[in-house]
Amino acid sequence: MTLDATDRALINRLQEGLPLTSAPFEGIAAEMGITVDDLLARLERMKASGAITRFGPFFDAAAMGGAFCLCAMAVPEAEFDRVTEQVNAFPQVAHNYQRTHRLNMWFVLATETPEGIAEAADAIEAETGIAVLRFPKLQEFFIGFRVAA
Amino acid sequence: MSVTDRDIVSALQAGLPLVAEPYAAVAADLGLPEDALLTRLEEMQARGVIRRIAVAPNHFRLGMVANGMTVWDVEDARVAELGTRVGALPFVTHSYERPRALPDWPYNLFAMVHGTTRDEVEAKRGQIAEILGTASRASDVLYSTRILKKTGLRLRRKGPTCSD
Known part of the structure; x- marks a missing residue:
């Protein structure tokens, strides 16, 4: 599907965040000169087509006593699909990307306790037979996450 | 209740x-x-449990097909100062100091850069290199070639142990 200018403006606007009010789309729809129904239909369409992966609250596992950790594995090409299936089956794996490097699988673990990171990483190692390198954040320099659509 | x-x-x-x-x-x-x-x-x-309520776009579907994780081996003594400057660049969407994993992985500064082409990402990577100067001893860029999973945080279904 192709996105029109309004779709793109909507994505840009909604990356900024939504107010915590009973009818949170009203103000944004008015701002953009569209109806709430049109706005919701556009979101529905973009979600269905995959232009939007998720819409809603972003939770911080650390603030709930949990933890995040970036991990990487060097997966042999021939085993890549099998390992992907095994890794993705862990609910603690929040996202997972294939990347251009000998370390070709990079995923983020999000767990409810700090100990959960080591448990999950160890379990993934045991199941796949491949070492899981762990790169927990030591310092965060920016948390923008926004891109221009 | x-x-x-x-x-x-x-x-x-x-x-x-x-x-x-x-x-x-x-x-x-x-x-x-x-x-x-x-x-x-x-x-x-x-309390920071919710960071914000927003949309998570799929960069690939938006034409931002080049997603480069740039990584740098920066002197430990300077990583806070330089990381802050790199993180302030408008095209860096997230930036972290992380531990090295020697000998496989000498890099301690990670900065995510998105672009419509790899050339665009390379140009932005060049701007980061200028900021880091000789404090960066080595660098690399890892392009993502496939999203294998993207769900966000999921709680496991289990007993009522982790209440507030």
Whole structure:
């Protein structure tokens, strides 16, 4: 599907965040000169087509006593699909990307306790037979996450 | 009548329903009045449990097909100062100091850069290299070639151990 200018403006606007009010789309729809129904239909369409992966609250596992950790594995090409299936089956794996490097699988673990990171990483190692390198954040320099659509 | 943060996270982790009054719908599922849910969510936002309520776009589908994780081996003594400057660049979407994993992985500064082409990402990487100068002893860029999974935080279904 192709996105029109309004779709793109909507994505840009909604990356900024939504107010915590009973009818949170009203103000944004008015701002953009569209109806709430049109706005919701556009979101529905973009979600269905995959232009939007998720819409809603972003939770911080650390603030709930949990933890995040970036991990990487060097997966042999021939085993890549099998390992992907095994890794993705862990609910603690929040996202997972294939990347251009000998370390070709990079995923983020999000767990409810700090100990959960080591448990999950160890379990993934045991199941796949491949070492899981762990790169927990030591310092965060920016948390923008926004891109221009 | 004891709805925990965990219950609220569970109800919302797949996302907000796309209806005009989404919190009323979620509150009904939780058996809470809508204003009580909104108050709880405000508290959770104030405590940092909720970072913000927003859309997560799929960079690939938006034409940002080049997603480069640039990585740098920066002197430890200077990583805070330089990381802050790199993180302030408008095209860097996130930037972290992480531990090295020697000998495989000498890099301790990570900066994510998105672009419509790899050339664009390379040009931006060049701007980061200028800031780091000789404090960066080595660098690399890892392009993502496939999203294998993207779900966000999911709580496991288990007993009521982790309430607020």
